[in-house]
Amino acid sequence: MAGRRLEPSPSTLHSPSAHPAPPLADFKVGVDNTIFAFDGDRQTLLVLLVKRRSDPFAGQWSLPGTLVRVGESLEAAAYRVLREKVQVHNAYLEQLYTFGGPDRDPREAADSFGIRYLSVSYFALVRHGDASPANGDGHGDGSSDGDSALIRWHPFTNLPPLAFDHDRIVRYGHQRLRNKLEYSPIAFDVLPETFTLSDLYRLYQIVLGDQFSDYSNFRTRLLKLGFLCDTGSKAHRGAGRPASLYRFDAKAFEPLRDRPLVFV
Amino acid sequence: MAGRRLEPSPSTLHSPSAHPAPPLADFKVGVDNTIFAFDGDRQTLLVLLVKRRSDPFAGQWSLPGTLVRVGESLEAAAYRVLREKVQVHNAYLEQLYTFGGPDRDPREAADSFGIRYLSVSYFALVRHGDASPANGDGHGDGSSDGDSALIRWHPFTNLPPLAFDHDRIVRYGHQRLRNKLEYSPIAFDVLPETFTLSDLYRLYQIVLGDQFSDYSNFRTRLLKLGFLCDTGSKAHRGAGRPASLYRFDAKAFEPLRDRPLVFV
DNA sequence: TCAAAAGTGTTACGCTTACACCCATGA
DNA sequence: TCATGGGTGTAAGCGTAACACTTTTGA
Numbered sequence: 001m002a003g004r005r006l007e008p009s010p011s012t013l014h015s016p017s018a019h020p021a022p023p024l025a026d027f028k029v030g031v032d033n034t035i036f037a038f039d040g041d042r043q044t045l046l047v048l049l050v051k052r053r054s055d056p057f058a059g060q061w062s063l064p065g066t067l068v069r070v071g072e073s074l075e076a077a078a079y080r081v082l083r084e085k086v087q088v089h090n091a092y093l094e095q096l097y098t099f100g101g102p103d104r105d106p107r108e109a110a111d112s113f114g115i116r117y118l119s120v121s122y123f124a125l126v127r128h129g130d131a132s133p134a135n136g137d138g139h140g141d142g143s144s145d146g147d148s149a150l151i152r153w154h155p156f157t158n159l160p161p162l163a164f165d166h167d168r169i170v171r172y173g174h175q176r177l178r179n180k181l182e183y184s185p186i187a188f189d190v191l192p193e194t195f196t197l198s199d200l201y202r203l204y205q206i207v208l209g210d211q212f213s214d215y216s217n218f219r220t221r222l223l224k225l226g227f228l229c230d231t232g233s234k235a236h237r238g239a240g241r242p243a244s245l246y247r248f249d250a251k252a253f254e255p256l257r258d259r260p261l262v263f264v
Numbered sequence: 265m266a267g268r269r270l271e272p273s274p275s276t277l278h279s280p281s282a283h284p285a286p287p288l289a290d291f292k293v294g295v296d297n298t299i300f301a302f303d304g305d306r307q308t309l310l311v312l313l314v315k316r317r318s319d320p321f322a323g324q325w326s327l328p329g330t331l332v333r334v335g336e337s338l339e340a341a342a343y344r345v346l347r348e349k350v351q352v353h354n355a356y357l358e359q360l361y362t363f364g365g366p367d368r369d370p371r372e373a374a375d376s377f378g379i380r381y382l383s384v385s386y387f388a389l390v391r392h393g394d395a396s397p398a399n400g401d402g403h404g405d406g407s408s409d410g411d412s413a414l415i416r417w418h419p420f421t422n423l424p425p426l427a428f429d430h431d432r433i434v435r436y437g438h439q440r441l442r443n444k445l446e447y448s449p450i451a452f453d454v455l456p457e458t459f460t461l462s463d464l465y466r467l468y469q470i471v472l473g474d475q476f477s478d479y480s481n482f483r484t485r486l487l488k489l490g491f492l493c494d495t496g497s498k499a500h501r502g503a504g505r506p507a508s509l510y511r512f513d514a515k516a517f518e519p520l521r522d523r524p525l526v527f528v
Numbered sequence: 529t530c531a532a533a534a535g536t537g538t539t540a541c542g543c544t545t546a547c548a549c550c551c552a553t554g555a
Numbered sequence: 556t557c558a559t560g561g562g563t564g565t566a567a568g569c570g571t572a573a574c575a576c577t578t579t580t581g582a
Contacts, residue, residue, distance in 0.1 A: 003358030003387075003450075022333040027291040029382060069286045073364045074382075094267030098362040098384050100337045118293060118338075118382070120362050123267075186267075198534075217572065219535075240533030241579035462561075481545065483562075504560030505552040 025116050031077040032065035032121045032166065034096060034173030035086065037128040037153065038190040038206075040199055045206055046128065046153040047170060048086060049162070053150070057163030063170065064151070065119070078122040085151050088131040092189040096121040097172055099165060121169045123176050125189040128153075181207055182263055185227070188248035196235050196243035197222070204263065222263070227253040289380050295341040296329035296385045296430065298360060298437030299350065301392040301417065302454040302470075304463055309470055310392065310417040311434060312350060313426070317414070321427030327434065328415070329383070342386040349415050352395040356453040360385040361436055363429060385433045387440050389453040392417075445471055449491070452512035460499050460507035461486070491517040 035048040049061040064085040068077045075093070082091055099119045133151035154160065156174065161167070180186045187203055197219050205212055212218070222228060229249045234242035299312040313325040328349040332341045339357070346355055363383045397415035418424065420438065425431070444450045451467055452459075461483050469476055476482070486492060493513045498506035 003356050022335060024292055024331045025334045025336065027293050027332075027382070028288055029291050029293075067288045068291075070289045071286060072289065074362065075364075092267050095361060097359060098338065100339075118291070196534085213571080214573070216535075216537090216574090220537095221571085236580080237533090239531070239581045241535075243534060460561085477544080478546070480547090480562075480564090484564095485544085500553080501560090503554045503558070505562075507561055 027116050027118050029068045029074070030065050030117055030119045031068060031074060031081060032063040032119050032169060033078055033081050033085075033093075033124050034063060034121060034170055035082070035124040035126060036156075036173070036177055036190065037126050037131060038203055039128050039153075040192070040195075040202075043202055043206060045156040047156050047159060048133065049152055049154050049160070050085065051150045051152075052163055060163045061154070061160045062163035063121075063166045074120050075122075078124070082124060082126075085134050086126060086131040087134055088126045090127065090130060090189075092125040092186060094123050096123040096169070096176060099169065119164075119169070121173070123173050125177075125186060127190065127192055129192055178207055185248060185253055187263075194231055194233075194245040194247050196245060197228075198243060200246075218263075225256065227256065291380050291382050293332045293338070294329050294381055294383045295332060295338060295345060296327040296383050296433060297342055297345050297349075297388050298327060298385060298434055299346070299388040299390060300420075300437070300441055300454065301390050301395060302467055303392050303417075304456070304459075304466075307466055307470060309420040311420050311423060311437075312397065313416055313418050313424070314349065315414045315416075316427055324427045325418070325424045326427035327385075327430045338384050339386075342388070346388060346390075349398050350390060350395040351398055352390045354391065354394060354453075356389040356450060358387050360387040360433070360440060363433065383428075383433070385437070387437050389441075389450060391454065391456055393456055442471055449512060449517055458495055458497075458509040458511050460509060461492075462507060464510075489520065491520065 033048075037046045037048070038044075039046055048064055050064045052058050052060055052062050064081050066077055066081050066084075068074060072080070074095070078093055078095075082088060082093065099121065133153065135151045156170075159167075159170065162170065177186075181204065187200060191199060191203060198215070200222070201215055201218055204218070213221075227249045228246040229252070231245045231247050233245050235245050236242045297312075301310045301312070302308075303310055312328055314328045316322050316324055316326050328345050330341055330345050330348075332338060336344075338359070342357055342359075346352060346357065363385065397417065399415045420434075423431075423434065426434065441450075445468065451464060455463055455467060462479070464486070465479055465482055468482070477485075491513045492510040493516070495509045495511050497509050499509050500506045
């Protein structure tokens with residue numbers, strides 16, 4: 001996962017193999033998506049899960065995924081999953097990591113049918129408002145847990161045990177989310193089109209934890225950066241002074257792209 | 265490569281396919297390593313390349329790679345390449361990215377023999393002193409370009425055209441090198457065990473460019489961080505005051521792990 | 529009129545920047 | 556003794572952290 005400085009077992013280190021090399025492995029390639037959303041009202045980070053029906057790990061929750069088809073690119077497969085599982089019109093997608101496959105240690109679980117499964121995982125962000133699970137009730141609060149509810153948002157802090165090595169993938173995805181949040185504007189792919197500064201702040205708090213700068217400092221720094229434009233309208237939410245609604249200005253952000261900009 | 269906010273073509277967006285889904289693709293999985301080293305004497309960043317003998321792109325340079333065998337994990341395959349191509353005892357290795365395969369766009373280059381090739385690329389760092397190409401003359405200066413010289417170090421600034429989509433992989437690897445250099449101690453995986461502060465500075469200069477802090481400021485910041493310990497011995501290199509030799513102290517670095525530490 | 533939430537201001541401190549300058553060696 | 560490269564010091568200034576304070580709303 002992370003880089004390693006380890007060496008493989010010394011026994012195999014310098015053996016100029018006299019015996020013929022083992023045959024090449026045959027693969028099916030799967031794509032598994034870690035899809036995050038943020039529920040601003042309940043202030044929860046959500047992950048999309050699918051309840052498996054078919055054989056391996058049937059009845060257990062897993063990441064939405066698929067096997068790559070003939071003529072289909074990896075990314076296309078990832079988008080296909082996204083379309084099939086959540087009815088979403090706008091999404092951020094990037095490749096996460098490639099895992100050896102469902103059989104974690106290929107030497108132990110000898111290829112059952114002569115093929116191995118490889119999982120190329122993708123990391124996706126969608127807006128909770130725009131994205132509803134294709135077969136669920138759209139809220140994933142677990143209140144109506146009928147048999148038809150196969151696709152659901154789950155709060156990241158309370159995930160069920162997952163099939164395959166999907167726990168690992170989700171953890172890795174969350175790590176990516178944390179990292180990217182600090183120096184790229186992905187927050188605006190999870191927040192609604194227009195949002196208040198405290199919405200933004202709370203998102204950061206929830207994902208990055210409470211080791212955080214003051215709200216007022218956060219506020220001033222972000223406004224000074226200049227890529228948040230005030231829409232003029234206000235958000236009235238119960239008691240308290242109404243908050244200004246902002247919009248992310250991609251044009252104004254351009255000059256700051258891939259520069260050490262830190263939101264912390 | 266980087267994340268995308270694009271949507272796939274709208275024509276395929278909401279089609280609840282009435283026709284049966286295409287069959288699953290069969291894959292062979294390859295591992296391609298971008299192996300970097302740093303020649304301190306000549307002050308050059310090096311990439312290990314292999315001259316291909318066999319059919320696709322024969323005679324052209326490519327990244328050292330292999331196909332994954334039965335019972336072999338991805339990482340094990342990457343290590344195998346490392347062992348086979350460079351005689352190295354210590355290396356940093358991490359996964360880079362997974363590319364769709366030699367046929368960039370699978371829809372155009374229809375599967376020639378019913379199988380597709382997937383390339384999981386790895387990023388590796390070795391010490392130039394400890395690592396010599398398994399069949400080259402060990403220096404890769406291109407002076408003795410005989411037929412036996414199949415594995416060679418090439419200066420990053422002057423790479424030949426590469427087979428497959430390996431140019432892309434190398435560029436991506438270089439990007440990773442730049443990023444990691446800024447906030448992780450990978451410099452010490454490329455430098456020799458003991459090094460001078462100007463060695464370190466020059467490495468940063470070469471990889472990150474000249475948009476750089478002063479040497480003296482770089483120096484003070486790094487020493488203040490406290491994970492470089494003075495070995496006591498000096499490096500005498502021609503004229504000029506001899507430089508202190510330092511060693512990276514992994515123990516002392518621990519508390520700084522994955523924190524916003526910036527070397528810039 | 530009070531609590532809740534948004535927004536403003538202020539001050540101290542630390543780190544970066546941009547230099548100028550001193551030290552040790554080989555030729 | 557001079558050129559070369561290594562190493563030290565310092566003063567200005569910017570950015571951040573911590574916290575106090577004001578404003579605007581709903582109840």
